[in-house]
Amino acid sequence: MNPILKGISDFRLITLAIAGALAIMAYETEARPSAPQAKSQRTGGTSSVQRSRGADGAVDATRTRRGGVTTVDRFRDGSGTTDARITGPRGGVTSVDRARGADGVVDRTVAGPKGGITTTDRTRGSDGLVDKSVTGPKGQTAVVDRNRGADGPVDETMTGPQGQSTVFDRSRGADGVIDSTITGARGTTVIDRRRGADGAIDATRTGPHGGVSTLDRSRGADGLTDKMITGPQGGVTTVDRMRGADGVVDSVTVGPKDAVTTVDRSRNPDGTVNRTVTTTPPAAK
Numbered sequence: 001m002n003p004i005l006k007g008i009s010d011f012r013l014i015t016l017a018i019a020g021a022l023a024i025m026a027y028e029t030e031a032r033p034s035a036p037q038a039k040s041q042r043t044g045g046t047s048s049v050q051r052s053r054g055a056d057g058a059v060d061a062t063r064t065r066r067g068g069v070t071t072v073d074r075f076r077d078g079s080g081t082t083d084a085r086i087t088g089p090r091g092g093v094t095s096v097d098r099a100r101g102a103d104g105v106v107d108r109t110v111a112g113p114k115g116g117i118t119t120t121d122r123t124r125g126s127d128g129l130v131d132k133s134v135t136g137p138k139g140q141t142a143v144v145d146r147n148r149g150a151d152g153p154v155d156e157t158m159t160g161p162q163g164q165s166t167v168f169d170r171s172r173g174a175d176g177v178i179d180s181t182i183t184g185a186r187g188t189t190v191i192d193r194r195r196g197a198d199g200a201i202d203a204t205r206t207g208p209h210g211g212v213s214t215l216d217r218s219r220g221a222d223g224l225t226d227k228m229i230t231g232p233q234g235g236v237t238t239v240d241r242m243r244g245a246d247g248v249v250d251s252v253t254v255g256p257k258d259a260v261t262t263v264d265r266s267r268n269p270d271g272t273v274n275r276t277v278t279t280t281p282p283a284a285k
Contacts, residue, residue: 044259044281051272058082059272081106088113105130112137129154136161153178177201200225207232224249231256248273257282 047065054060058074068089074082081098088094092113098106105122112118116137122130129146140161149155153170160166166184173179177193187208193201200217207213211232217225224241231237235256241249248265255261261279268274 044279046276046278048274048276050274052268053270053272255282 045066047063050062050064052060054075056076058076060074061072063070063072070089071087073085073087075084077083077098079100081100083098084096086094086096094113095111097109097111099109100106101122103124105124107122108120110118110120118137119135120132121135122132124130125146127148129148131146132144133141134143135141142161143159145157145159146154147156149170151172153172155170156168158166158168164185166182169181169183170178171181173194175195177195179193180191182189182191189208190206191203192206193203195201196217198219200219202217203215205213205215213232214230216228216230218227219225220241222243224243226241227239229237229239237253237255239251239253241251243249244265246267248267250265251263253261253263259280259282261277264276264278266274
């Protein structure tokens with residue numbers, strides 16, 4: 001899913017935590033320069049996120065999607081970390097409790113509406129990189145081990161609850177851009193990045209079965225970066241960004257079948273940013 005349209009979903013923080021436990025597949029998917037919002041573009045509709053800053057500086061949010069409302073109430077605790085209480089459209093409540101360890105790294109405990117607990121334990125290694133262990137409600141555990149390669153980029157080994165591993169090997173090319181080789185249970189994916197004449201970074205992704213996707217970025221006159229994504233089957237998605245009068249960046253995404261997603265952002269007086277996402281599915285043929 002393209003980060004442009006990620007909102008605060010029901011129990012988002014639980015999902016994020018459990019995603020750590022199931023991170024193998026998530027990272028393989030994230031590595032693809034795939035067409036954003038393909039699923040939501042088929043269904044259409046409007047969603048919005050309204051944010052506001054509380055007296056303690058923490059940002060609260062109200063998300064409306066398909067008539068359902070999710071609220072996120074954030075608050076700073078005595079240690080300076082930010083906790084949260086998320087109430088879903090059906091009244092289920094999720095709590096997020098963060099705590100700073102002796103090494104300065106923030107751990108997290110998420111209690112779901114049905115009592116399930118997910119914990120994320122982060123630790124700083126001797127090289128300064130942060131590793132983590134995520135334990136889900138049923139005791140399943142995933143571990144992320146980071147280490148810095150000789151040329152500077154950070155590599156990762158992710159071991160999932162069933163013992164499956166995904167290895168991220170990053171390397172810096174002659175132009176300073178970082179390439180990646182991702183080896184997991186499904187094979188090896190190679191991402192080759194390069195810097196264009198305008199400074200924007202393009203990419204070519206070759207999947208484990210030989211499928212090739214390309215990501216072509218270009219910098220517009222306003223300094224914003226647009227992009228065109230061509231998938232392995234030749235479908236093309238374009239993302240056009242533009243800056244509104246209040247300085248916030250809006251976008252229009254046109255999918256391979258001409259579905260259109262618009263993201264309209266607006267800045268509040270307290271500095272927080274609201275967002276309205278409208279998706280128009282492809283015309284019936």
